[in-house]
Amino acid sequence: MSPGKSPADVLFDEIVKRAVTSVLKPLGFRKSAMNFHRRHEKVIQVVNLQLSQSSSHDEKIFYVNVGVAFDEICQLANLEILEKPNEYECDFRGTRDRLECLIDNLPKQWSVQADLDVELVERQLKAAMEQLAFEFASLDGVAAYRTHRWFDRFRPKQENAQVLYILGDMDGAFHEVNHLCELFADRKTINQPKWWIDQLGLSKLSHILGTRSP
Structure with a gap:
């Protein structure tokens, strides 16, 4: 031993x-x-x-x-x-x-x-x-x-949004971001799409956010 x-x-x-x-x-x-x-x-x-x-x-x-x-x-x-x-x-x-x-x-x-x-x-x-x-x-x-x-074992996930974004699926990435916001609905700041877009480097989604904001 x-x-x-x-x-x-x-x-x-x-x-x-x-x-x-x-x-x-x-x-x-x-x-x-x-x-x-x-x-x-x-x-x-x-x-x-x-x-x-x-x-x-x-x-x-x-x-x-x-x-x-x-x-x-x-x-x-x-x-x-x-x-x-x-x-x-x-x-x-x-x-x-x-x-x-x-x-x-x-x-x-x-x-x-x-x-x-x-x-x-x-x-x-x-x-x-x-x-x-x-x-x-x-x-x-x-x-x-x-x-x-x-990929689908648990949704939404931040890496899934990034993967979809990298692959050019902007709608899919934006959809994932919105579901992340819903998942953290009770958390100030991170329940906003802009926070996730900035945090995950999804800059091209800012345009989609602008067209879909109320």
């Missing part, structure tokens, strides 16, 4: 190696701490393993976070294109979510316990990584994301 590591720590490291690294590394992902990154054409894809604060000496509880950062959204929003973003930095560069929100029938959290057989957890996590790799394969830019099933 490694110095300073509990049996649960060792098991967690082994499961990451066998169920996550073994799937992602051959596809070009590079591991840094608990993050895996890959550039895929105009996209940076991120997988993050987040240990829960509820973890203990005998049990490691963790979550799997997924992020996708699009070069085209970074350019639109005048943000630096990061080759190794944290998954939360994909919030304004693309999209992010927990793995169980992207792939069906997965637990909300994963658990490794030193005194229990972890073979089932390993198999489930590896299968989930293989499914995620399949979903990632077609995500090489905003056009691909527009037709991906993840």
Whole structure:
């Protein structure tokens, strides 16, 4: 056993190696701490393993976070294109979510316990990584994301407005912005289309806003 590591720590490291690294590394992902990154054409894809604060000496509880950062959204929003973003930095560069929100029938959290057989957890996590790799394969830019099933998993979303805008669907982008305003109807300022247009870099929508204002 490694110095300073509990049996649960060792098991967690082994499961990451066998169920996550073994799937992602051959596809070009590079591991840094608990993050895996890959550039895929105009996209940076991120997988993050987040240990829960509820973890203990005998049990490691963790979550799997997924992020996708699009070069085209970074350019639109005048943000630096990061080759190794944290998954939360994909919030304004693309999209992010927990793995169980992207792939069906997965637990909300994963658990490794030193005194229990972890073979089932390993198999489930590896299968989930293989499914995620399949979903990632077609995500090489905003056009691909527009037709991906993840695009409609929850509406409205700010990145959807940006994707539609980049692809030239001004009416669709404006429609998304209006629904964002409705979603935050009780929030001063961000319930106004102009705030979203300015925030997301959707300058060409200002003309539509002017023609449709009361």
